[in-house]
Amino acid sequence: MYGLSRDDCERLDREDPLGTLRGRFELPSGLIYLDGNSLGALPVGARQRLDELVRVQWGEDLIRSWNRHDWIGMPRRIGAKIARLIGARDDEVIAADSTSINLFKLLAAALRLRPRRRIIVSERTNFPTDLYIIEGLIELLGQGHELRLVHADELSDALDEKVAVLVMTQVDYRSGRLHDLAALTRQAQAKGVLTLWDLSHSAGAMPIELNAAGVDMAVGCGYKYLNGGPGAPAYLFIARRHLRDAQPTIAGWMGHAAPFTFAPDYRPAAGIERHLVGTPPVLGLAALEVGVDLLLEADLQLVREKSRRLGDLYLRLLDQECAAFGFEHACPHDSTRRGSQVAVRHPQGYAIIQALIVEGVIGDFRAPDILRFGLAPLYLRYVDIWDAVAALHRVMASQAWNKPEFKRKATVT
Ligand SMILES: Cc1ncc(COP(=O)(O)O)c(C=O)c1O
Numbered sequence: 001m002y003g004l005s006r007d008d009c010e011r012l013d014r015e016d017p018l019g020t021l022r023g024r025f026e027l028p029s030g031l032i033y034l035d036g037n038s039l040g041a042l043p044v045g046a047r048q049r050l051d052e053l054v055r056v057q058w059g060e061d062l063i064r065s066w067n068r069h070d071w072i073g074m075p076r077r078i079g080a081k082i083a084r085l086i087g088a089r090d091d092e093v094i095a096a097d098s099t100s101i102n103l104f105k106l107l108a109a110a111l112r113l114r115p116r117r118r119i120i121v122s123e124r125t126n127f128p129t130d131l132y133i134i135e136g137l138i139e140l141l142g143q144g145h146e147l148r149l150v151h152a153d154e155l156s157d158a159l160d161e162k163v164a165v166l167v168m169t170q171v172d173y174r175s176g177r178l179h180d181l182a183a184l185t186r187q188a189q190a191k192g193v194l195t196l197w198d199l200s201h202s203a204g205a206m207p208i209e210l211n212a213a214g215v216d217m218a219v220g221c222g223y224k225y226l227n228g229g230p231g232a233p234a235y236l237f238i239a240r241r242h243l244r245d246a247q248p249t250i251a252g253w254m255g256h257a258a259p260f261t262f263a264p265d266y267r268p269a270a271g272i273e274r275h276l277v278g279t280p281p282v283l284g285l286a287a288l289e290v291g292v293d294l295l296l297e298a299d300l301q302l303v304r305e306k307s308r309r310l311g312d313l314y315l316r317l318l319d320q321e322c323a324a325f326g327f328e329h330a331c332p333h334d335s336t337r338r339g340s341q342v343a344v345r346h347p348q349g350y351a352i353i354q355a356l357i358v359e360g361v362i363g364d365f366r367a368p369d370i371l372r373f374g375l376a377p378l379y380l381r382y383v384d385i386w387d388a389v390a391a392l393h394r395v396m397a398s399q400a401w402n403k404p405e406f407k408r409k410a411t412v413t
């Protein structure tokens with residue numbers, strides 16, 4: 001490759017202030033993992049924590065663990081830790097359920113805070129679950145609510161006094177476009193519109209300042225950059241000023257003011273706990289806590305800086321090494337407008353991703369033609385980017401992608 005050498009990348013790794021964190025993850029040797037934006041890697045501590053939890057807390061202490069090991073306090077405790085990653089106060093965040101469920105709960109709560117408004121605004125390319133949840137809730141409510149879907153550049157024009165809630169994902173899952181959370185929140189607020197942000201592709205990869213921006217509500221998932229493991233519990237945020245009035249959407253017993261009185265009538269808890277529904281998933285929460293604790297050791301400004309540099313490096317090397325193969329950038333060039341992933345377009349994207357996986361580089365494909373490479377700054381090295389682009393060059397130059405077994409079929413990821 002020209003310009004930058006592999007040695008230069010090794011030097012960047014030696015100078016990387018986050019470099020030592022890589023050793024805190026179990027990464028299979030010989031594999032370059034560029035899919036941490038879908039499922040984060042396994043922290044070494046998670047294996048140990050789960051092992052202890054299963055053997056001692058579950059195996060020996062059994063039901064006593066709810067108090068003895070504070071299982072019951074986990075949603076609040078871990079929520080408070082996540083709050084520190086997203087610029088929230090510790091009583092504004094709780095770990096619970098999945099992102100989809102939390103979005104449903106908070107959107108319904110937000111609509112009840114704006115009873116005279118009927119429109120929900122979102123972005124056309126938002127992640128499908130977000131759009132399905134909005135549509136599904138509108139149908140269920142049967143009160144004439146409407147979803148106004150617009151292109152990202154039309155968002156500010158779409159916000160007016162009829163709009164109840166703006167539902168946005170901060171980083172687009174396909175293009176990696178990073179929205180200006182503070183500016184959009186300000187524009188929404190000027191029209192009395194509540195904001196509900198999905199932080200799934202941003203939290204843990206960059207500093208987020210929800211309160212400084214005046215965000216009303218947010219949700220996010222635990223298994224991407226928080227490295228909480230497959231199906232990790234998600235979290236939800238409600239700004240303190242709404243905690244009293246935001247009603248729980250699903251009146252489950254864990255959101256009751258005193259669940260263990262087993263009272264027949266429902267009385268919501270005073271604070272963020274009222275948005276809990278059922279029994280906390282203890283194993284999942286324990287693994288998530290390890291991932292969150294690891295992130296709390298890192299300076300998120302440094303995480304963001306590294307993430308931007310990894311992305312710039314990828315795009316630069318791609319242009320240098322793979323210019324002949326017809327790739328187009330599908331993500332912003334300007335790293336200040338990009339999340340922690342790069343996306344490129346190619347008509348043979350699916351087959352190329354399959355061939356890359358055989359070469360030991362895991363990225364993913366999003367229809368119709370996007371190759372996505374997630375850049376998790378806690379465990380990726382600059383040299384991994386070099387090697388990943390070199391592998392892509394090999395796949396393209398040898399046409400290794402052009403095999404019948406790489407024809408597109410429906411798969412999970
Ligand atoms: C923006 C966004 N929201 C939500 C989800 C998923 O939500 P859930 O954890 O409920 O499957 C994803 C990815 O799966 C996502 O990218």
Ligand SMILES: Nc1c(O)cccc1C(=O)C[C@H](N)C(=O)O
Pocket residue numbers: 037038039173412413
């Ligand atoms: N949640 C996922 C799953 O259960 C299986 C496979 C992938 C996922 C994902 O997280 C997809 C991811 N949100 C995306 O950006 O495409």
